[in-house]
Amino acid sequence: MNTSPSLPAEDDGTRHWTEPGIYTVAPGVYRIPLPMPNDGLRAVNVYALTDGDTLVLIDSGWAVPEARERLGEALRGIGAGLGDVSRFLITHVHRDHYTMAIALRREFGGKVALGSLEEPSLTAAANPTRRSMDTQARLLVRCGAGPLLAELAREYGDLPRQHIDLWERPDEWLEPGPRTVLPGRKLEVVHTPGHTTGHVVFADEDAGLLFAGDHVLPHITPSIGFEAVPAELPLRDFLDSLRLVRAMPDRRLLPAHGPVTASVHRRVDELLDHHDRRLVVIAETVASGANTAYAAAHLLRWTRRERELLELDVFNRTLAVLETAAHLDLLVHQGRLTATDQDGVRCYATS
Incomplete structure (x- = not known):
């Protein structure tokens, strides 16, 4: 590692969280925001852990030239380079977290570790015959979203698969439990399904930190089950994972998108409350006559700006539906609604 770095800035909240650079979170822990082209999230946080000799990254960024350049510049701030990364610990298999690790592994040889339950989705994503958004298209049929399905096909049907060559297998499949990642630094790997089936977070008990990936985000609710091989009840899994994290000691929240905040518990409580209220509102849409997910989504408001469904772009309308x-489906599982499948469309009714 280079011995003449420029000093990183303190991560004190005085700058917008997406502003390029490298920010000190805690001794030996640095936050690096990397750009996400053509994405409303704007940036993804990569976290660098180092003891001065060894460098480990939690998540890696989206494998695009601008993000690679920003990562290299940021690492120079702690006297390191892209080739110094010995290991990538990846929270989940979305492209803005995983693909840069694979690209850099090919060039420099660092090891990549990913939650073991991501294997089915990774395998499906790597299938060259699979079309972009194929899984989501099948699910939209079940949602009764014919018009949206046609629009999605026009938007994505003929596009080349992004990063198909970067969906390589990791060097290690992570299982829950403690692991030493640097001399004197141990992380607890915690399985937190919901956002994806194999999502994991990393808890640093000694430093009081939680590297939360997309499981707990400070400003938005993460998408649920957007993956190549989705779970049967992803929202149930997500809420159970939130409760699991809430039962752990409170720590500083180090999210993948958004600023570092003081309390994981505070944000988890907000997310649980949000989904409790959302379940009530969605049940009310069925009581008012909306019998499919597509019909119900039209009666809801979306984002903090309370937008109508048709005000969203096609990708975010897909997520919303x-x-x-x-x-x-969780309301059906809880016995608060019933569901029947009619010609491939799932129809809901009050119990």
Whole structure:
């Protein structure tokens, strides 16, 4: 590692969290925001852990030239380079977390570790015959979203698969439990399904930190079950995972998208309350006559700006309809609604 770094800035909240650079979170822990082209989230946080000799990254960024350049510049701030990364610990298999690790592994040889329950989705994503958004298209049929399905096909049907060559297998499949990642630094791997089936978070008990990936985000609710091989009840899994994290000691929240905040518990409580209220509202849409996820999604408001469904772009409308379906299916599981399948469309009714 280079011995003449420029000093990183303190992560004190005085700058917008997406502003390029490298920010000190805690001794030996640095936050690096990397750009996400053509994505409303704007940036993804990568976290660098180092003892001065060894460098480990939690998540890696989206494998695009601008993000690679920003990562290299940021690492120079702690006297390191891209080739110094010995290991990538990846929270989940979405492209903004996983693909840069694979690209850098090919070039420099660092090891990549990913939650073991991500294997089915990773395998499906790597299938060259699978079309972009194929899984989501099948789910939209079940949601009764014919018009949206046609629009999605026009938007994505003929596009080349992004990063198909970067969906390589990791060097290690992570299992829950403690692991030493650097001399004197131990992390607890915690399985937190919901956002994806194999999502994991990393808890640093000694430093009082939780590297939360997309499981707990400070400003938005993460999408649920957007993956190549989705779970049967992803919202149930997500809420159970939130409760699991809530039962752990409170720690500083180090999210993948958004600023570092003081309390994981505070944000988890907000997310649980949000979904409790959302379940009530979605049940009311069925009582008012909306019998499919697509129909129910039209009666809801979306984002903090309270937008109507048709005000969203086609990708975010897809997310909205699928998340409505996840809430409806959980209500059925809880016995608060019933569901029947009619010509491939799932129809809901009050119990």
